[in-house]
Amino acid sequence: MKTMSMDYLESGRTRQKQRTRDQLIAAARELITAGDTPRVEEVAEAAGISRPTAYRYFASQAELLAAAYPETGATSVLPDPPPAALDERVAAVARFVISRVQETEPQQRAMLRFSLGDVPHELPLRKGRAIAWFVEALAPMADSIGDESVHRLALALRAACGIETRVWLSDVAGLAPVEVSALQEWMVDALVQRALETPPT
Amino acid sequence: MKTMSMDYLESGRTRQKQRTRDQLIAAARELITAGDTPRVEEVAEAAGISRPTAYRYFASQAELLAAAYPETGATSVLPDPPPAALDERVAAVARFVISRVQETEPQQRAMLRFSLGDVPHELPLRKGRAIAWFVEALAPMADSIGDESVHRLALALRAACGIETRVWLSDVAGLAPVEVSALQEWMVDALVQRALETPPT
DNA sequence: TCATTTATGAGACTCCAGTCTTATGATGAG
DNA sequence: CTCATCATAAGACTGGAGTCTCATAAATGA
Known part of the structure; x- marks a missing residue:
């Protein structure tokens, strides 16, 4: 699984795949916020998904954890109203x-x-x-x-x-x-x- | 080999051990300056020393490479004479x-x-x-x-x-x-x- | 030189990341 | 409802880091 085709999620059984992916990310997020750097095996098991399948969605432990990293999404972090100075x-x-x-x-x-x-x-x-x-x-x-x-x-x-x-x-x-x-x-x-x-x- | 006793090099056949250690460091330094991050196995082989022995001297690849890292040794890097400004x-x-x-x-x-x-x-x-x-x-x-x-x-x-x-x-x-x-x-x-x-x- | 200490070598072993194969079973098109 | 498709599960496999055991051989004191 060198590189995952970019539209893998958009072809075939898209709902199932989206679900699987979401479950992996959710499980990873939970373990990450619990404080450690989980192995792919642990994330997969927590999600009730097999390890090879996890690797089908993320090329490496790094990518999985990066995808699970909670993002702010905020486009601005200035207080409201923003200071002038x-x-x-x-x-x-x-x-x-x-x-x-x-x-x-x-x-x-x-x-x-x-x-x-x-x-x-x-x-x-x-x-x-x-x-x-x-x-x-x-x-x-x-x-x-x-x-x-x-x-x-x-x-x-x-x-x-x-x-x-x-x-x-x-x-x-x-x-x-x-x-x-x-x-x-x-x-x-x-x-x-x-x-x-x-x-x- | 959890922790190496701190005076390992000072007890027993100290000259032999110093020699072995120096050879490991020299080999590592050579490989490092050649541009890569050698495995312990590679360093040991280049030094004509077995892998377990290398681990007897350095608890990990990191410690071996750190010890081999070429140091400046300089206590000052100011030009001579040092500028006043x-x-x-x-x-x-x-x-x-x-x-x-x-x-x-x-x-x-x-x-x-x-x-x-x-x-x-x-x-x-x-x-x-x-x-x-x-x-x-x-x-x-x-x-x-x-x-x-x-x-x-x-x-x-x-x-x-x-x-x-x-x-x-x-x-x-x-x-x-x-x-x-x-x-x-x-x-x-x-x-x-x-x-x-x-x-x- | 001999005996004892002791560093070393050979190789098997664990653990983890990542890959691959094969078989199964869910999905959804007809 | 049926069947071909296709995602998944199980588990073996590679390769690298680090550990451990045990046998060997070299250094040193006598």
Whole structure:
């Protein structure tokens, strides 16, 4: 099962297949939120489905768990009404992202590990949804520094808030969780302030 | 072979054991610099040593490769003579760290992946040597913002330069290698500039 | 040199990810 | 209702990481 034909779910007994897929994802989601990184076997058993069938739907453990990862779906995470001040807007997004990463840290770590796996994945495991949130927060800057710089800045902000930075600050630097979050927030603020004077190119 | 007694190398036939260990590390280093992430079996065979013996010296593939990782050993990476200007000092360290990470990216990724492994490691795979380099570069700031803030800032700088940030900017953000390095350098500069006004606590 | 200690080698074993084959049984078109 | 289609289940198989046992051979003290 190298690659699953992209319209596998759209041909033949589509309702049955959709049901099977949904059951797998539901079971995986349950086990994931219970706190561990389940094996495909465990997910399949919890769903009452055989292991080979699970592999018919997801090419790897990584893809299954990625598909089961609970998504926000939100297109904006700014408070309502959104603040006018740039640093407040960015800080709101940063706090949301940082606490979200912190709360789901085991899953974030698992996804990061899978994405670093020896075998390259076809499907992107990590989609970078938060970039758009930061771009939205930075909208007031777009006129002064340009869309390109806004995008670069959003990437830098996301990098500073992400699980990767958190992993290093925790595991190597040895900071406590609350210290990690505080430093990440400081980094975000620093990057925004600096971008007002010398934006990234 | 759960944990290797810490003085295993110091008891009994120490010369023979030192030789065996050195041969394993040498073989691993050769294979690593040749570009891949060798299996323990491959390292052992290249060293003319059996696989179980290799496991007698290193509890896991991760520890073997970590031990074989070529270290700089340098206690300072500032140019000689060191610049007086703070931002130049930091920029010099940052450029060194960033290019070093870039040049050894496959190994850096492998170490990161191992450090995220399901099984927690006893020995630290990643030692955070670069922190001291940044602290040294920031020495002129110590009087004004204090040792504690200098240390925090050094951690933030290292996080911004590291493989973790690089992985995200490459894999998720989709930046080209040269763009990644440029943005990392911009981040470092931004953090330093900001710390002059509002240092991290 | 001999005896004893002790590192090593050979190979079988477990566990998990992922693949493949074959047989069964549900689905839904007629 | 019937039957061909097609998703599924059962279970064997590969390959890699790591463990364990036991026999061998090399190093060292006498």
